[in-house]
Structures are given as C-alpha cells and as structure tokens.
Amino acid sequence: MKESGQDISQTFSIAPPDEASGKKLGVRTPYLGLFFLGLFFFMVIFADLISPYDPYASDLSKGTLPPFWEKGGSAAHLLGTDFLGRDQLSRIIHGSRMSLIVSLGCIAIYGTIGVILGLISGFVGGRTDMIIMRLTDIWQSVPGLIVILLLVSVIGPSAKTVIISIGIAGWPGYARIVRGECLSLKQRDFVRLAKVAGCSNIRIMASHIFPNTINTLLVLTTMDIAGIIVLSATLSFLGLGTQPPSCDWGLMLAEGRQYITYAWWLVTFPGVAIAITVIGFNLTGDWLREILDPKQVLR
Amino acid sequence: MKVFLLKRLGFAVFTMFFVVTIVFFLFRSGEADPAAIMLPPDATPRDMEILTKNFGLDKPLPIQYLNFLKNALRGDFGKSFRYNEPAAKVLFERFPASIQLGVTAFFFSAILGLSIGVLSAVRRDGWIDRFGRVLALGGMSIPAFWLGVMLMLLFSVNLGWLPVAGRGEGGLDTLRHMILPVICLSGYPIALITRISRSSMIDALKSDYVVMARIKGVPEPYVNIIHAFKNASITLITIMVPMATVMLLGSVVIETIFSWPGIGRLVVESTFARDYPVVQVFILLITFLITSAYIVADILYALVDQRIRFQ
Numbered sequence: 031m032k033e034s035g036q037d038i039s040q041t042f043s044i045a046p047p048d049e050a051s052g053k054k055l056g057v058r059t060p061y062l063g064l065f066f067l068g069l070f071f072f073m074v075i076f077a078d079l080i081s082p083y084d085p086y087a088s089d090l091s092k093g094t095l096p097p098f099w100e101k102g103g104s105a106a107h108l109l110g111t112d113f114l115g116r117d118q119l120s121r122i123i124h125g126s127r128m129s130l131i132v133s134l135g136c137i138a139i140y141g142t143i144g145v146i147l148g149l150i151s152g153f154v155g156g157r158t159d160m161i162i163m164r165l166t167d168i169w170q171s172v173p174g175l176i177v178i179l180l181l182v183s184v185i186g187p188s189a190k191t192v193i194i195s196i197g198i199a200g201w202p203g204y205a206r207i208v209r210g211e212c213l214s215l216k217q218r219d220f221v222r223l224a225k226v227a228g229c230s231n232i233r234i235m236a237s238h239i240f241p242n243t244i245n246t247l248l249v250l251t252t253m254d255i256a257g258i259i260v261l262s263a264t265l266s267f268l269g270l271g272t273q274p275p276s277c278d279w280g281l282m283l284a285e286g287r288q289y290i291t292y293a294w295w296l297v298t299f300p301g302v303a304i305a306i307t308v309i310g311f312n313l314t315g316d317w318l319r320e321i322l323d324p325k326q327v328l329r
Numbered sequence: 330m331k332v333f334l335l336k337r338l339g340f341a342v343f344t345m346f347f348v349v350t351i352v353f354f355l356f357r358s359g360e361a362d363p364a365a366i367m368l369p370p371d372a373t374p375r376d377m378e379i380l381t382k383n384f385g386l387d388k389p390l391p392i393q394y395l396n397f398l399k400n401a402l403r404g405d406f407g408k409s410f411r412y413n414e415p416a417a418k419v420l421f422e423r424f425p426a427s428i429q430l431g432v433t434a435f436f437f438s439a440i441l442g443l444s445i446g447v448l449s450a451v452r453r454d455g456w457i458d459r460f461g462r463v464l465a466l467g468g469m470s471i472p473a474f475w476l477g478v479m480l481m482l483l484f485s486v487n488l489g490w491l492p493v494a495g496r497g498e499g500g501l502d503t504l505r506h507m508i509l510p511v512i513c514l515s516g517y518p519i520a521l522i523t524r525i526s527r528s529s530m531i532d533a534l535k536s537d538y539v540v541m542a543r544i545k546g547v548p549e550p551y552v553n554i555i556h557a558f559k560n561a562s563i564t565l566i567t568i569m570v571p572m573a574t575v576m577l578l579g580s581v582v583i584e585t586i587f588s589w590p591g592i593g594r595l596v597v598e599s600t601f602a603r604d605y606p607v608v609q610v611f612i613l614l615i616t617f618l619i620t621s622a623y624i625v626a627d628i629l630y631a632l633v634d635q636r637i638r639f640q
Contacts, residue, residue: 172616176611179608184355264472264473264474290482291486301471
C-alpha cells in the first residue's frame with residue numbers, strides 16, 4: 031500500500047518537495063546531543079578528579095554563596111554553595127553518578143524481565159503468548175507512578191526502592207517490542223535451519239533470536255534512560271526517592287526549593303544538569319533510531 | 330461489535346480485580362502498623378487495641394481481604410485512617426480541583442500540540458516545524474517539576490506577576506493561579522502530541538488517497554484536513570484518550586509544587602501517612618478510568634476508520 035503510494039507520487043511528482051526531488055532525507059548527526067552525552071559520561075567517569083571539593087564536606091561559614099559572577103561570589107566556588115556550604119559544582123558532578131546508577135539499575139531489572147517474557151511470548155506462541163500479553167495489558171493499565179507510590183510506602187523511600195519500583199513497573203514496553211521482533215524473526219530461514227539442526231528452543235531464543243533484537247533494544251534503552259532520569263529526579267524531588275545527604279539532582283532541587291526567594295542558583299543548576307543530560311540522551315536516541323531501526327518498529 | 334465490547338468489559342473487570350488484590354496484599358505486607366503511625370507516641374497499648382479493632386486490622390489477612398472485597402462491591406472502601414471519613418468521600422472532595430486543572434491543561438496541550446504538529450507536517454522544515462522540534466525536545470527533556478520551580482522563580486518571585494501557590498478565590502484570581510500549573514502540566518503532553526501528530530500526518534500525506542485527492546484537484550486545505558488528518562487521527566486517539574484520563578486525575582508533582590488542593594497531592598500525603606484506604610480508592614479509580622479509556626479508544630477507532638472490524 032505504502033510503497034505503491036510512493037511510486038505514484040514519484041511518477042506524477044505531486045508529493046511534497048523533498049520526495050519529488052528524490053532527495054533522500056539524510057540522517058543528521060546530533061553533535062549537540064553527543065556533546066551533552068559526552069559531558070555526562072565525562073562527569074561520571076572522572077567525578078573524583080574534576081570536582082574541586084568533596085561533595086559532602088560542609089562548611090557553615092561559607093553557606094549559600096552565589097556563583098562567581100554574582101556579587102559576593104568567588105572563583106573558589108564557581109557555581110556557589112548550598113545552605114550547608116557544600117560546593118554546588120562538586121555536588122552536580124557527583125550527582126551524575128547517581129543518575130546513571132539508578133537508570134542502569136532500572137533497565138537491568140525491567141530489561142531482563144521484558145526481554146525474557148517477550149522472547150517466550152513471541153517464540154512459544156499460543157496460550158502462553160496470550161497469557162503473557164494479557165498480563166502486559168493489565169500491567170500497562172496501572173500507571174507506573176502508582177506502583178512506585180505503593181512500593182515506597184511499603185519499603186520506604188531510598189534509591190534502591192526507586193530502582194526496584196521502576197524496574198517492576200517498566201517491563202511491558204520491552205516485552206511488547208521484543209515479542210513483535212521475535213514473531214517476525216521466527217519466520218526467517220536461519221531460525222528454521224537452527225530448528226532443523228536440532229537446537230533447543232532456549233538456544234534458538236538466546237543465540238539466534240535475541241542477538242537480532244539488540245539494535246532495537248539499544249535504541250529503546252537510550253530513550254528510556256532519558257525518561258528514567260526525569261522520573262527518578264521527580265521522585266527524589268517529592269521525597270520519595272534518594273535521601274539526604276546523597277548527591278542527587280532531584281534531591282538538590284528539593285533542598286534548594288526552600289531557599290528559592292534568595293538563592294536562585296540552588297534551584298537552577300541541578301535542573302540545568304538534568305535537562306542537558308536528558309536532551310543528550312533524547313537526541314542520541316532519535317539518531318540511533320534513524321540509523322539502527324530502518325523498519326521503524328519503534329515509532 | 331457486541332461480543333467484542335463484552336469481552337473488553339470482562340477483561341476490564343478482571344484487571345480491576347487483579348489490581349485490587351495486589352494492592353491489598355502489598356499494603357498489608359508492609360512492616361509498619363498504621364495504628365502506630367496514627368496515634369501519638371505516648372498512646373497506651375489499650376488505645377492501640379481499640380483503634381486496630383475499629384479498623385478491622387485485628388482479623389487474619391484472608392478475612393480482612395474478603396471483608397474488603399465484600400464492602401468494595403457495595404461501594405464502601407473503608408474509612409480513611411487520617412480523616413476518619415469514608416475514603417471515597419475524602420478523595421472525591423478533592424476531585425473538582427484536579428479536574429479543573431487537568432481539563433484545562435488537556436485542551437491547552439491538545440490545541441497547541443495538534444496545530445503545531447499538523448502545520449509542521451504540511452510545511453516540512455518551515456519555521457513552525459523548526460520551532461515545533463525544539464518545543465517537543467524541550468517538553469520531553471525538561472522535568473515538569475523543574476519547569477514549575479523555574480517559572481515560579483521568574484514570574485512569582487522575581488517579577489511578582491503571578492501568585493506562588495494555591496487555588497485562588499474564584500473568578501479572575503483562580504485563573505491567575507492556574508496559569509503556571511497548566512503550563513507545567515502541559516509540557517510533556519504538548520511534546521508528545523506534536524511529535525505523534527507530525528509523524529502520522531507525514532505518513533498520511535504520502536498515502537494513495539491523498540495523492541489521488543491531489544490529482545482530482547481537491548484544494549490543499551481540504552486535502553490536509555479531510556483526507557490526511559482524519560487518517561492521521563487514528564494513532565492520535567491511541568495516545569490522547571489515555572493521556573486525557575491520566576491528566577484528569579491531576580498531577581502528583583504539579584499539585585505538590587503549587588500547593589494545588591487536588592487528588593495528586595492527597596495521594597502523596599496519604600502514601601507518606603500510610604493511609605491505605607485513600608490510596609486504594611485512588612488506584613481503583615485510576616485503573617477503572619484507564620481501562621475504560623482504552624475501551625473508548627477502541628470505539629473511537631471504529632467510528633473514524635470503518636475498516637476496523639473488531640476482532
């Protein structure tokens with residue numbers, strides 16, 4: 031259907047200009063996104079080397095200093111200090127680690143659940159498929175935030191709770207996409223050949239089907255990390271996530287919020303850090319999708 | 330169609346039952362005793378006993394569960410531990426505030442998102458498209474709570490144009506209180522709607538029937554709206570119906586930042602206070618609304634696209 035449509039439009043050249051001229055839509059490399067991502071990983075890896083102070087060391091005599099360009103600020107604390115005199119730049123740099131740990135933790139949990147269920151569902155088919163898909167439907171009709179609220183109230187707020195609860199809440203997306211991929215891969219010759227050659231089902235799933243879903247999973251993971259960073263920061267901000275004195279961007283914003291009337295830098299820079307990181311992951315994810323997902327299963 | 334709807338309804342009921350059961354046992358498996366949280370630290374063991382008995386917390390779990398189900402079917406979800414009033418009543422008292430914010434934000438984001446998305450698809454790489462892309466990226470990447478804090482810093486603290494928090498006292502005052510929360514609540518939905526409507530419009534504009542309409546000499550605006558948009562709207566329905574439902578129930582984050590007296594804030598407070606009945610009613614309500622939203626979305630599909638015969 032779709033292809034014939036493009037044929038007609040080329041014959042009559044009445045489609046929008048970029049199709050008519052036959053110009054392929056080039057994939058633009060997201061230099062900005064890659065730069066932001068590079069910055070983020072630089073902070074994660076070299077946090078101990080580049081941060082000017084110990085992020086936990088407080089000095090009440092230097093409390094709530096403004097950034098260096100404001101009156102009263104000094105070059106000793108480039109982005110100023112918080113109410114306990116902790117250097118904000120150092121805390122932001124170290125906060126990147128928390129973001130990465132939390133998002134990788136979540137993805138490790140729900141990626142595993144989602145991939146396994148998706149593979150089984152797509153490969154085995156029949157009744158098993160139906161049951162798993164119904165479970166996915168049910169799971170998706172409960173908003174993730176609710177699962178998190180529930181678990182926080184039962185286990186108590188901490189970074190671990192955030193990882194576990196997002197991990198439990200997030201798998202349906204992975205399961206659905208892996209199942210879809212699996213359904214189409216199942217029909218391919220190499221899978222049939224493996225079956226004829228006598229490979230066990232588990233082996234076919236693990237070493238013939240799963241490797242072919244990795245491109246899709248990579249794109250999905252990059253996009254998901256962006257979402258998880260926002261979500262975990264939101265939870266910390268509400269007091270449902272990471273607890274003080276950890277370095278966490280959401281937590282820093284929550285603490286700075288009480289001083290909003292006279293310390294604008296405390297509610298600004300941690301948010302800028304979140305936004306830059308998330309923009310980096312989103313732009314890179316879009317780009318990866320363009321180059322790794324030609325069938326556009328992830329649209 | 331009837332069979333399909335019945336099946337969907339059956340599934341919805343099953344989902345709710347499933348969710349309620351899980352929620353019930355999860356809450357009861359927590360270590361802390363709600364009675365201990367509600368009473369002041371100097372309460373005597375006797376007080377504890379009376380309270381526990383009052384809320385039926387002394388019976389074995391399976392019995393508590395059966396009682397809970399029996400009462401729930403009659404529309405009785407137990408009393409809120411904190412307010413000592415029926416939990417459903419506590420929740421529904423906060424409902425109007427959330428709806429007020431949610432409905433406004435939904436229409437705001439739908440109108441803005443759809444018009445930017447459709448116009449970007451029609452004039453690709455034009456200035457609206459460029460602006461739309463930046464807006465979509467921003468809406469997806471900037472956390473709503475930080476946007477809220479930043480807007481508050483600019484418009485309430487520094488410029489003093491808008492109130493910091495609260496719901497206002499009716500009329501113009503309420504409107505002024507609503508501006509910032511509505512903008513923050515709409516950020517992500519606008520981004521999502523813009524993106525989806527742009528990409529499904531682009532797909533629709535490439536299709537045979539649009540090309541055919543152009544060949545017939547149908548004027549461009551009609552082609553865009555009647556032929557392309559109607560077909561692009563199928564994907565949009567999938568996204569927007571559940572979105573509207575979730576927005577209706579208020580936003581935990583936005584309501585907390587702007588001290589908006591809605592359901593979202595109540596639920597966060599209740600979670601901290603382990604006021605299970607209120608949270609249970611909320612979860613039940615949201616599951617109910619979302620499952621029905623999916624059914625509504627299915628019906629809308631059929632109305633828009635006659636080819637879809639329910640399987």
